[in-house]
Amino acid sequence: MLLLANLLTEPVGAAHYMVVGAVLFVCGVVCMATKRNTLGILMGVELVLNGANVNLIALGSPYLRTDSAHLGLDGQLMAMFVIVLAAAEAAVALAIVLNFYNNAGTVDVDRADQLKG
Amino acid sequence: MSAATLLPLLLCVAWLLPLVSFVVICVGYSLPQLAGRQVSYAASRWGGHIAISAIAGSFVLSWFALLFVWLPTHGYTAGDLAHTAGGLAQHNNPAPIYYAGDWYTLANFDGLRLTIGYYIDTLTLVMFAMVSLVSLLVHIYATGYMHDELDDVTDHEVAMSNGEYLHRRGRYHRFFQYLSLFSFSMLGLVIAGNLAMVFVFWELVGICSYFLIGFYFERPTASTAANKAFIVNRIGDFGFLVGLMALWSSLGTFHFGDTQAVDESRPGIFSQLRTAANDYALVVPESMQTEALRGSEGDGPRAGYWLLCVAGVGIFCGCIGKSAQFPLHVWLPDAMEGPTPVSALVHSATMVAAGVYLVGRAYPILTPEVLLVIAVVGCITLALAATIAMTAVDIKRVLAYSTISQLGYMMLSLGLGGWAAGLFHLITHAFFKGLLFMCSGSVIHAVHTNDIRLMGGLRHKMPITAYTMLVGCLAIIGAGIPMLSIGLSGYYSKDAIIEHAWSFTNSNPQWRYQLLLIVPLVGAVLTAFYMFRLWFMVFTGAPRDHHRYDHAHESPRSMTTPLIVLAILGVAIGWNFPFTDLSVTSLLEQATPIGTQATATGLLIADLTIPDEHLSHVDAIRIPAGLSAVAAALLGVLLAAAVYLWRWFDAEELKQAFRPAYSLLWHKWWFDEIYDWTLVKPTLFVGHVVAAFDRHVIDRAVHLLAALGRGLAAVVDRVFDKSLVDGSVDAMATGFWNFGKSLHHLQTGRLRSYIVFIVVGTLATFAVVSVLWKYAIAG
Numbered sequence: 008m009l010l011l012a013n014l015l016t017e018p019v020g021a022a023h024y025m026v027v028g029a030v031l032f033v034c035g036v037v038c039m040a041t042k043r044n045t046l047g048i049l050m051g052v053e054l055v056l057n058g059a060n061v062n063l064i065a066l067g068s069p070y071l072r073t074d075s076a077h078l079g080l081d082g083q084l085m086a087m088f089v090i091v092l093a094a095a096e097a098a099v100a101l102a103i104v105l106n107f108y109n110n111a112g113t114v115d116v117d118r119a120d121q122l123k124g
Numbered sequence: 125m126s127a128a129t130l131l132p133l134l135l136c137v138a139w140l141l142p143l144v145s146f147v148v149i150c151v152g153y154s155l156p157q158l159a160g161r162q163v164s165y166a167a168s169r170w171g172g173h174i175a176i177s178a179i180a181g182s183f184v185l186s187w188f189a190l191l192f193v194w195l196p197t198h199g200y201t202a203g204d205l206a207h208t209a210g211g212l213a214q215h216n217n218p219a220p221i222y223y224a225g226d227w228y229t230l231a232n233f234d235g236l237r238l239t240i241g242y243y244i245d246t247l248t249l250v251m252f253a254m255v256s257l258v259s260l261l262v263h264i265y266a267t268g269y270m271h272d273e274l275d276d277v278t279d280h281e282v283a284m285s286n287g288e289y290l291h292r293r294g295r296y297h298r299f300f301q302y303l304s305l306f307s308f309s310m311l312g313l314v315i316a317g318n319l320a321m322v323f324v325f326w327e328l329v330g331i332c333s334y335f336l337i338g339f340y341f342e343r344p345t346a347s348t349a350a351n352k353a354f355i356v357n358r359i360g361d362f363g364f365l366v367g368l369m370a371l372w373s374s375l376g377t378f379h380f381g382d383t384q385a386v387d388e389s390r391p392g393i394f395s396q397l398r399t400a401a402n403d404y405a406l407v408v409p410e411s412m413q414t415e416a417l418r419g420s421e422g423d424g425p426r427a428g429y430w431l432l433c434v435a436g437v438g439i440f441c442g443c444i445g446k447s448a449q450f451p452l453h454v455w456l457p458d459a460m461e462g463p464t465p466v467s468a469l470v471h472s473a474t475m476v477a478a479g480v481y482l483v484g485r486a487y488p489i490l491t492p493e494v495l496l497v498i499a500v501v502g503c504i505t506l507a508l509a510a511t512i513a514m515t516a517v518d519i520k521r522v523l524a525y526s527t528i529s530q531l532g533y534m535m536l537s538l539g540l541g542g543w544a545a546g547l548f549h550l551i552t553h554a555f556f557k558g559l560l561f562m563c564s565g566s567v568i569h570a571v572h573t574n575d576i577r578l579m580g581g582l583r584h585k586m587p588i589t590a591y592t593m594l595v596g597c598l599a600i601i602g603a604g605i606p607m608l609s610i611g612l613s614g615y616y617s618k619d620a621i622i623e624h625a626w627s628f629t630n631s632n633p634q635w636r637y638q639l640l641l642i643v644p645l646v647g648a649v650l651t652a653f654y655m656f657r658l659w660f661m662v663f664t665g666a667p668r669d670h671h672r673y674d675h676a677h678e679s680p681r682s683m684t685t686p687l688i689v690l691a692i693l694g695v696a697i698g699w700n701f702p703f704t705d706l707s708v709t710s711l712l713e714q715a716t717p718i719g720t721q722a723t724a725t726g727l728l729i730a731d732l733t734i735p736d737e738h739l740s741h742v743d744a745i746r747i748p749a750g751l752s753a754v755a756a757a758l759l760g761v762l763l764a765a766a767v768y769l770w771r772w773f774d775a776e777e778l779k780q781a782f783r784p785a786y787s788l789l790w791h792k793w794w795f796d797e798i799y800d801w802t803l804v805k806p807t808l809f810v811g812h813v814v815a816a817f818d819r820h821v822i823d824r825a826v827h828l829l830a831a832l833g834r835g836l837a838a839v840v841d842r843v844f845d846k847s848l849v850d851g852s853v854d855a856m857a858t859g860f861w862n863f864g865k866s867l868h869h870l871q872t873g874r875l876r877s878y879i880v881f882i883v884v885g886t887l888a889t890f891a892v893v894s895v896l897w898k899y900a901i902a903g
Contacts, residue, residue: 040876040879040880040883041876043876116874116876119875120874121873122871123874
């Protein structure tokens, strides 16, 4: 509670963005853990990745830092990589989902348990 | 090229040619046969041709070396040696001319050297000429005699378990392979420049003899005879080894003659024992005295003399075995199981004469005491064998005992100081005994039996064999005209031996030495008797077995030609070369070892005198000796004729009248039985006992030990392996298996639960790491 109280009184900085990123991340995780629909899980994945992206951008931004040191464009670059990888991942995952749908006639992940021990 | 380089070269090639033939036949015929490929009989015949060409080459080279290298260089009389040694008590012959050297050094132990070398004097050359000639004739003869081996053979003396006779392939080439090996070994024995090399070739001729006696090895008698010959010879060779050790340890060399090395001259055995400073008398050198005493106090010269006697008797032991002297004579009659060409070459002309040759070669090291031993052994042998020969009925055994008897004469002669006479008899005997054996082979070839009781009248069927054999018989009994000094070869050599015996008994008037003259004279009677008994029974009278008589025929030309050649030589080898003084005797006398002709007296037996060899040539000895020798021969022939030709006495009645004596002779003085009971049976008994001990004690102990080991292993297996090692490994495997099995429940296959696991796991890891960071790592 002390942390949140501080955030409300402080000027906007990296920490605020990181809270937003953390909220996004947790939303994504909860979405992945609860959805039975495969497409829903893929959406959760996007949320998790973009939660991370928010952090990267916030920590890489020179405007949000209090000290003179800065990371240049590293943060933005990493975010761009993540976006590209997310797109690729989404493409592969959608292909898998399509195949699964062709085989099983459903997109319910609970039905995809052939690999259980 | 000088004689010094040419002679060793010629004789070396003559020596090695038969080896080449042996290797070629071995590689070309015997090895493929071992590998299972059959050699055709046409090819087998070529094996014989190879062997004959090789021995013919040796023959040409040895005679060339003798006639065209030695004679032009050194002449044929021994320097100023006069044959009229009128009253020369201390007569020293000139040093013999010899060439000695080494071809190859096998080993060098700090000056003690073992080499392959040569010692060439006239004795070597004459032996080379004799051996190569007889060997060549035997090779040619064998092409006829062994003709049956060129086709599949049915051996009627070997009955199989199924009641049929043994049927086998012919072994023509193998026979010639062994003959070649034998010729090589015999020539090597003769050319050998040191005693070690002599011993090596001594054993090689022994093994050849073993192979050849056992040529028909499927016959039990032949394989037993081969074993007997080999084992009996081992006994003699043991003595030989003792003699070799005595000489090697005390003199430090085996070389006969002096050899000139690059940096030093190395004195041989002869010049160490007979130095110029001692006037070439046999004096025990310092090294031998110290060796004999071995640091202990004592009479040095006497001890050294004993050592020298041991060396001499030791070497003579080898000669007893090889030359079938009493008491090791028992192997030679049995050796007649071999094919007859072998009997002619190995067991009469050459190998058995090797013992006589060695005594002649090692003559300078023999003390008067050793010579007396040799003479006595020779004397016993000649009498013993001659008596047995009188009753033998196997044609080859008669000749075998005759060979033993004649070898006894040679030994007697050498032992009595008649060096040249003994070796001369060796040469003449080789020719006429080779002839006699080949004649007997011709007879056996014709009538297919060895038993002379089944023969008779064969001279009408096979005249060449009959009359050449008559020549041989006349030669062996020493037929001649004493006053004119004309006779067959045996006349000269046997006369010379009787003369030496006469001369010896003149020098040693004690009664016990008189026997050494009486026995050979009686032996001469017996010789004439058994030889003419043989000839009369085989060739005269009415045929006793008409079936065999009707099928008899003269042998092919390949067999009769060697007979004729040998008959001519048997007559003429004792003569001088026309219009010269060149004879075998004059050649041999060139090699007389220096100092050995001087009269010598014994040290241990003081009343023993070995007389000067030339004392026997005085008329007072020569004439009565010659007359009595011829009279003895004549008496023997007349006795034989009275019984077997004119039949004044019936042989069966005589047999009955002298039954005990006959029985003794018929059983060969019971020697085989005595040896069987005293030596063979006890040895076998000890062998059985030891074998039983082996089987019942040692084998049991070993088996018990093995059982104990196995028991221990079984316990270890149960207790240690099964429970501990296997248990621990199994427990580990089971543990991992169960662990894995229990983990498989975590794999639910549900994505959503995996995500929860990941998140919870990440959070837990984060919490743990941050706590650890604070307290364990950073703090």
